[in-house]
Amino acid sequence: MPRPKQRTEALQERGLASALAVLDEEGVGGLTTRTVAQRANASVPAIYEVFGDKAGLVRAVFFEGFRMLGDNLAALPPTTDPVEALRRLADAFRAFILANPVLAQIMFSRPFADFDPTKDEAKAGLKVRKIFVQHVRDAVDAGRLSGDPTDLALILFTFVEGLAAADNAHRLGTSRQSTNRRWHLGLNALLNGFQQGAR
Incomplete structure (x- = not known):
């Protein structure tokens, strides 16, 4: 049975909010897909699935x-x-x-x-x-x-x-x-x- 897609609007909103919080607390150097995933209570692959890559995450921000x-x-x-x-x-x-x-x-x-x-x-x-x-x-x-x-x-x-x-x-x-x-x-x-x- 194929793994269900993680791409959801809720995850995208959570990931974006997490990215903004990481930037506010840790600055530009702290923004990684891993830190965003941890804060969003999601896996790194799920964040990649929603945003594509780090550039996609920065683009959303x-x-x-x-x-x-x-x-x-x-x-x-x-x-x-x-x-x-x-x-x-x-x-x-x-x-x-x-x-x-x-x-x-x-x-x-x-x-x-x-x-x-x-x-x-x-x-x-x-x-x-x-x-x-x-x-x-x-x-x-x-x-x-x-x-x-x-x-x-x-x-x-x-x-x-x-x-x-x-x-x-x-x-x-x-x-x-x-x-x-x-x-x-x-x-x-x-x-x-x-x-x-x-x-």
């Missing part, structure tokens, strides 16, 4: 990270001030990166040599990019920013991602007070520059 970030940003409460909405968006992005530092590495820094996202996989961040573009477009349509919304959104996203990564690596200072001050200094300078042509 990569997509889950962007899903979590997108849901987080989409849930921000609305505000009548579109520039304030951009500040809140940037702050929420930063908060996610700081709360999930190792996950952020996988999403933006590619720490695993055996996982290099293809163009299709890079579309995982499409929801996040669309949220940035829509917020910027709202500000442009309200006459608060001047420029092409897609151009401005890409610059804002790249700036925020880079500054959040610097914050994560403790390159903005040693105290939360100093890092907060420098974060807001940089963000306000960028947004003020975007507003110049609209005045």
Whole structure:
């Protein structure tokens, strides 16, 4: 009688949750199919059956990270001030990166040599990019920013991602007070520059 397939949605969810927990507790170096299998109370072959290989496991984590970030940003409460909405968006992005530092590495820094996202996989961040573009477009349509919304959104996203990564690596200072001050200094300078042509 053939062995029943281990591939189940429950095992996939358990394996993904286990991978996220391993990353959070042990960092990138701790993520192996064996550690994930142990935490998920599954066999290593079962994890391979669900994810294919370690690259497949990292790929699942990569997509889950962007899903979590997108849901987080989409849930921000609305505000009548579109520039304030951009500040809140940037702050929420930063908060996610700081709360999930190792996950952020996988999403933006590619720490695993055996996982290099293809163009299709890079579309995982499409929801996040669309949220940035829509917020910027709202500000442009309200006459608060001047420029092409897609151009401005890409610059804002790249700036925020880079500054959040610097914050994560403790390159903005040693105290939360100093890092907060420098974060807001940089963000306000960028947004003020975007507003110049609209005045």
